[in-house]
Amino acid sequence: xxxSARTQYALGAMLALATADRPVHAERIAASQEIPRRFCxxxxxxxxxxxxxxxxxxxDGGYWLARPxxxxxxxxxxxxxxxxxxxxxxxxxxxAPLAAIWERLRSHENALxxxxxxxxxxxxxxxxxxxxxxxxxxxxxxxxxxxxxxxxxxxxxxxxxxxxxxxxxxTAAHPSRPGTAARxxxxxxxxxxxxxxxxxxxxxxxxxxxxxxxxxxxTADRAG
Numbered sequence: 001x002x003x004s005a006r007t008q009y010a011l012g013a014m015l016a017l018a019t020a021d022r023p024v025h026a027e028r029i030a031a032s033q034e035i036p037r038r039f040c041x042x043x044x045x046x047x048x049x050x051x052x053x054x055x056x057x058x059x060d061g062g063y064w065l066a067r068p069x070x071x072x073x074x075x076x077x078x079x080x081x082x083x084x085x086x087x088x089x090x091x092x093x094x095x096a097p098l099a100a101i102w103e104r105l106r107s108h109e110n111a112l113x114x115x116x117x118x119x120x121x122x123x124x125x126x127x128x129x130x131x132x133x134x135x136x137x138x139x140x141x142x143x144x145x146x147x148x149x150x151x152x153x154x155x156x157x158x159x160x161x162x163x164x165x166x167x168x169x170x171t172a173a174h175p176s177r178p179g180t181a182a183r184x185x186x187x188x189x190x191x192x193x194x195x196x197x198x199x200x201x202x203x204x205x206x207x208x209x210x211x212x213x214x215x216x217x218x219t220a221d222r223a224g
Contacts, residue, residue, distance in 0.1 A: 003078070003082075004081065004082065006039075006043060006081050007077070007078055007081040007082055009033065009035045009039065009040065009043055010043050010046075010047060010077050010080070010081045011074065011077055011078075012033035012035065013029050013033055013035065013040065013043060013044060013047070014047070014052070014053075014065070014072065014077055014118055015118060015121055015122065016029050016032050016033055017029070017053070017063060017064055017065050018065060018069040018072075018118040018119065018121075018122050019122055020064070022062075022064070023055075023056060023060070023061055023062030023063060023064045024062045024063055024064070025061075025062045025063075026040055026041055026044055026062070026063065028062075029044070029063065043081070044063055046080060046081065047077070047080060048063070050080040051066055052065070052066055052067070052072060052076060052077065052080065053065065053066055054066050065118075068119070069117060069118035069119035069122060070117050070118070070119035070120075071117070072117060072118045073113065073114045073115070073116060073117050073118075074113045074114075074116050074117070074118075074121075075110055075113035075114040076114075078113060085106065088102045088103055088106075
């Protein structure tokens with residue numbers, strides 16, 4: 001899944017609102033998350049139109065979450081800013097298994113992002129130290145990664161077995177022509193033995209009696 005700067009800004013704005021206990025003005029969101037103001041306004045408008053935010057004008061107005069943080073997943077925000085992912089294009093021939101592998105990886109990626117909510121990220125901030133991944137998020141990530149690896153290896157094995165089965169069925173559907181092995185194994189030696197026997201029977205006896213068999217008509221001409 002592609003994570004653009006727009007999506008990162010949108011997630012930051014949503015998390016800023018998830019930690020607020022009252023409506024927050026756009027300029028405060030932009031300042032706290034270091035988002036260019038005009039860019040922030042466009043993102044907030046997009047999130048509001050998607051039903052993730054609500055807003056009110058006036059001194060006491062601002063933006064707030066349309067649902068509790070525990071009911072808004074990261075995937076909900078990403079789908080608004082990135083749109084739905086396009087289907088994977090078909091791969092030809094030897095690369096054909098990649099389509100199934102990418103699809104399964106994307107499925108597990110979406111499952112992980114759908115599992116982690118804004119509330120999870122906010123709660124994980126309590127045990128976040130430096131650049132370390134918060135333990136709660138780390139557990140979710142490892143769990144999803146293990147499932148993805150297992151599924152991907154299963155897909156690869158299934159693809160390989162399918163290819164083997166296809167090759168085997170293709171071989172069975174196109175067997176060798178009947179008699180080929182027999183001719184290769186016995187035909188040539190049989191002809192060789194028969195010829196050798198004929199030459200042994202006629203050549204030596206003709207030389208012993210001094211008579212030579214008459215040549216076939218045209219043999220001398222052909223030989224010349």
